[in-house]
Amino acid sequence: MFANIILFILGLILLYIGAEFLVRGSSRLALLARIPPIIIGLTVVAFGTSFPEFVTSMVAAWQDKIDLAIGNIVGSNIANICLILGISGIIITITIDPTTVKKELYWMMAASILFWIFGLGGTINHLEGAVLFAGIFAFTLIMIRNGMKERQNIKNEESLTRESEKLHKLPVSVRFSIYLAMTVAGIILLMFGSNWLIESATNIARVLGVSEVVIGLSLVAFGTSLPELATAIIAIVRKENEILLGNIVGSNIFNILFVGGVLTTFFTAPINQRIISFDLPVMLIVSLFLTLVVIKRKKISHLTGSFLFTIYILYIIFIFLNQA
Numbered sequence: 001m002f003a004n005i006i007l008f009i010l011g012l013i014l015l016y017i018g019a020e021f022l023v024r025g026s027s028r029l030a031l032l033a034r035i036p037p038i039i040i041g042l043t044v045v046a047f048g049t050s051f052p053e054f055v056t057s058m059v060a061a062w063q064d065k066i067d068l069a070i071g072n073i074v075g076s077n078i079a080n081i082c083l084i085l086g087i088s089g090i091i092i093t094i095t096i097d098p099t100t101v102k103k104e105l106y107w108m109m110a111a112s113i114l115f116w117i118f119g120l121g122g123t124i125n126h127l128e129g130a131v132l133f134a135g136i137f138a139f140t141l142i143m144i145r146n147g148m149k150e151r152q153n154i155k156n157e158e159s160l161t162r163e164s165e166k167l168h169k170l171p172v173s174v175r176f177s178i179y180l181a182m183t184v185a186g187i188i189l190l191m192f193g194s195n196w197l198i199e200s201a202t203n204i205a206r207v208l209g210v211s212e213v214v215i216g217l218s219l220v221a222f223g224t225s226l227p228e229l230a231t232a233i234i235a236i237v238r239k240e241n242e243i244l245l246g247n248i249v250g251s252n253i254f255n256i257l258f259v260g261g262v263l264t265t266f267f268t269a270p271i272n273q274r275i276i277s278f279d280l281p282v283m284l285i286v287s288l289f290l291t292l293v294v295i296k297r298k299k300i301s302h303l304t305g306s307f308l309f310t311i312y313i314l315y316i317i318f319i320f321l322n323q324a
Helices: 002-033 037-062 066-091 102-119 126-153 172-207 212-237 241-266 273-297 302-321
Strands: none
Touching: 002 172, 002 212, 002 241, 037 066, 037 172, 037 212, 037 241, 066 212, 066 241, 066 273, 066 302, 102 126, 102 241, 102 273, 126 241, 172 212, 212 241, 212 273, 212 302, 273 302
16 A cells, blocks of 8 residues: 555656646747647647546556446546646636637537447447547647648747747757657656556555446546646646646547547447446536536636536545445
8 A cells, every 4th residue: 555655646746747848848839830829738738648548548448447448538538627627717717718719629529429429329339439539530630720720820939038048049940859859758757657646546446445437437537637637737837728728628539539439449348337327428518518618708717616626526426425
């Protein structure tokens, strides 16, 4: 037990350092390439912070633990919205220009609904998995195309001057290489930190006798969502609101279309009945709530953040009291 606690703490440290590198590197890359930060958040950062979900779910499926793998996907999406954005909204009021993320929110809703529909039959087959997997290619290509269209309209010279004087004097190609290396290093650190965190949390949960599906929905989902939490905190400190929201929305899209798509394309994926009847509907409801808040209110206030965080706490209590 003591070794698992140490591993848990080390995982948290790696997550923090990795998130710092990832946000700083990717946001600077966006500025240098004149690509909107929201696009970077929805693609590079989202993919990097979703990689722990991918690795965890694939390993779980390989070990014939589909309940844990599917629970990780669904639980992570719920945690991203209710826990990550909830805590972020409690810390600061997150102002949002809905025009920068409206289409991506619709993508998140469409992916969530499609995943739920495919799961209603009790199993997501390989063809349905391939449809999900194809969706992530379509999404990424559209995001890149949109970013290229908008790059000519973006003036980032003022933001680029915030770089340290030493870096600012270097050629653009050198700075680009430095920030790319920081981004890659951040993703690698997030992967190692998440794996250590997941391993320790799972071992502790099993000692306590928690069911596999609940482990996936709660502790493993929480562990794989910590990169998003760490990234969100760093984004708040650096006032990168677009990176913050783009990371959450993009991560949820990647979790369903990429992680879920690859998983169900290569593995037979029976869906636990409690996930179909309760957890997937919860994921849909909180996704719809976020979409409406962003489009109608244009901000995530302290009250909204507190509401989301409270929903997450109540959700975790409920699934532990009603184990499958």
